[in-house]
Amino acid sequence: MNAADIIVKMVKDRWQGNLKNFNTALDSLTDEQLQAEISPGRNRGVYLIGHLMAVHDDMLVLLNLGEKQHPEFHTLFLTSPDKSTLLPDAKELRELWRRHSQVVNQKIDAMKADEWFAKHTAVSDEDFSHEPHRNKLNILLTRTTHLAYHTGQFVLLTKNLKEAS
Amino acid sequence: MNAADIIVKMVKDRWQGNLKNFNTALDSLTDEQLQAEISPGRNRGVYLIGHLMAVHDDMLVLLNLGEKQHPEFHTLFLTSPDKSTLLPDAKELRELWRRHSQVVNQKIDAMKADEWFAKHTAVSDEDFSHEPHRNKLNILLTRTTHLAYHTGQFVLLTKNLKEAS
Numbered sequence: 372m373n374a375a376d377i378i379v380k381m382v383k384d385r386w387q388g389n390l391k392n393f394n395t396a397l398d399s400l401t402d403e404q405l406q407a408e409i410s411p412g413r414n415r416g417v418y419l420i421g422h423l424m425a426v427h428d429d430m431l432v433l434l435n436l437g438e439k440q441h442p443e444f445h446t447l448f449l450t451s452p453d454k455s456t457l458l459p460d461a462k463e464l465r466e467l468w469r470r471h472s473q474v475v476n477q478k479i480d481a482m483k484a485d486e487w488f489a490k491h492t493a494v495s496d497e498d499f500s501h502e503p504h505r506n507k508l509n510i511l512l513t514r515t516t517h518l519a520y521h522t523g524q525f526v527l528l529t530k531n532l533k534e535a536s
Numbered sequence: 537m538n539a540a541d542i543i544v545k546m547v548k549d550r551w552q553g554n555l556k557n558f559n560t561a562l563d564s565l566t567d568e569q570l571q572a573e574i575s576p577g578r579n580r581g582v583y584l585i586g587h588l589m590a591v592h593d594d595m596l597v598l599l600n601l602g603e604k605q606h607p608e609f610h611t612l613f614l615t616s617p618d619k620s621t622l623l624p625d626a627k628e629l630r631e632l633w634r635r636h637s638q639v640v641n642q643k644i645d646a647m648k649a650d651e652w653f654a655k656h657t658a659v660s661d662e663d664f665s666h667e668p669h670r671n672k673l674n675i676l677l678t679r680t681t682h683l684a685y686h687t688g689q690f691v692l693l694t695k696n697l698k699e700a701s
Contacts, residue, residue, distance in 0.1 A: 372668055374653070378543045381669050385681055410575035410692045488539070503537055504546050516550055516684040523685035524692065527575045 375484040382487075382508055383479065386515045390472060393423075393522045396529050397468070402461035409524045416528050418453035419521050420464045424471050425449045426517060433491045433510045436478040440471055479511070487511070540649040547652075547673055548644065551680045555637060558588075558687045561694050562633070567626035574689045581693050583618035584686050585629045589636050590614045591682060598656045598675045601643040605636055644676070652676070 372380075397405075397420070405416035414422070425444040431437055439445075447456055459467070487508035490499035499505055537545075562570075562585070570581035579587070590609040596602055604610075612621055624632070652673040655664040664670055 374539055377653075377669050377671075378673075381674050381677055384669070385677055389681060413692060488542075504542050504549070506542075508543075509546050512546055512550055516554060516681055519681040519684040520688035523688035527578060527689065 373484075375488065379484045379487050379508060382512050382515065386479075386511055386518070387476075389515055389518045389522055390476075393518065393525060394472075396522070396526045397465065399529050402465065404528060405461040405465070407528055409527045414453045414524070416525060417458055417461050417464055418448065419525050420468050421448035421458060423518060423521060424464075424468060426514060427471065427475050430510055430514050431475065431478065433493055434478070434482075434507050435492050436482075440474060441467070482507075538649075540653065544649045544652050544673060547677050547680065551644075551676055551683070552641075554680055554683045554687055555641075558683065558690060559637075561687070561691045562630065564694050567630065569693060570626040570630070572693055574692045579618045579689070581690060582623055582626050582629055583613065584690050585633050586613035586623060588683060588686060589629075589633060591679060592636065592640050595675055595679050596640065596643065598658055599643075599647075599672050600657050601647075605639060606632070647672075 400416065405420070408415050409419070421444055424441060425448040428439040428441055428444060432439060447458060458464070488503075488506045490496070490505060491507050491510050494502070494505040565581065570585070573580050574584070586609055589606060590613040593604040593606055593609060597604060612623060623629070653668075653671045655661070655670060656672050656675050659667070659670040
């Protein structure tokens with residue numbers, strides 16, 4: 372295992388570990404529970420699922436792995452705050468999320484270790500020559516900490532609602 | 537910049553970025569606000585500060601960077617749930633956190649890129665020979681996603697309380 376393989380494994384393990392944490396919480400929640408706010412006045416579970424899908428869709432483009440799966444989610448879950456638009460229902464979002472994660476992971480797993488150190492699609496050749504950390508692996512890394520941030524919020528739905536029931 | 541320098545910079549940037557997010561939220565909260573729960577029935581702000589210090593103290597040991605700064609925090613903030621013991625007050629925790637982050641960052645910044653790829657202190661030579669991803673950089677990476685997870689929760693204190701005031 373060379374250095375590139377090792378570091379790519381480290382970041383991919385974190386990505387998968389955080390996805391697993393999110394999915395464990397998701398699987399424990401009913402569709403109705405996903406309509407609850409993570410804390411009074413804050414985002415609902417359904418919004419967080421869509422928000423993560425929108426961010427992971429952007430990631431596909433940055434990694435040069437193809438088109439977005441749900442381009443309409445950009446407006447719904449990135450530029451519009453929760454409770455300002457009509458969202459897909461929880462049952463549908465849950466199924467879309469499952470399929471989306473599969474697609475993203477298949478594409479990520481097909482990448483060779485060296486490809487991860489190439490520039491992502493939003494940085495110029497010129498800038499990349501001075502800033503070689505702006506590579507594809509850094510995109511996966513920043514999206515992993517973003518996922519962890521919202522997973523910390525999403526799990527709040529599970530215990531609160533268990534206690535209330 | 538060689539490959540090791542690049543990847544170490546990527547992970548350290550994430551660590552610093554997430555610390556900054558946490559500190560921005562912390563600086564916006566009063567000591568009184570830190571006594572609030574992040575969501576009804578969940579951990580309070582003061583507990584999260586201490587919990588992160590306890591985890592970052594363990595990190596110092598795993599990175600072979602010296603003794604824990606607050607060994608007594610292990611019981612208070614890792615093995616005991618919030619609201620089960622008497623905690624240091626918010627003003628004190630805030631100051632301890634500030635100094636603790638300084639110490640941790642000074643030690644981290646003094647490490648050379650190559651040192652990050654050496655084994656951490658909780659893995660044997662034998663295991664490390666088969667699992668070279670169990671290195672010190674992976675410790676910083678996992679603690680960075682842990683920090684992001686709790687920062688996602690900690691920021692819930694800011695807006696809720698602003699709205700309530």
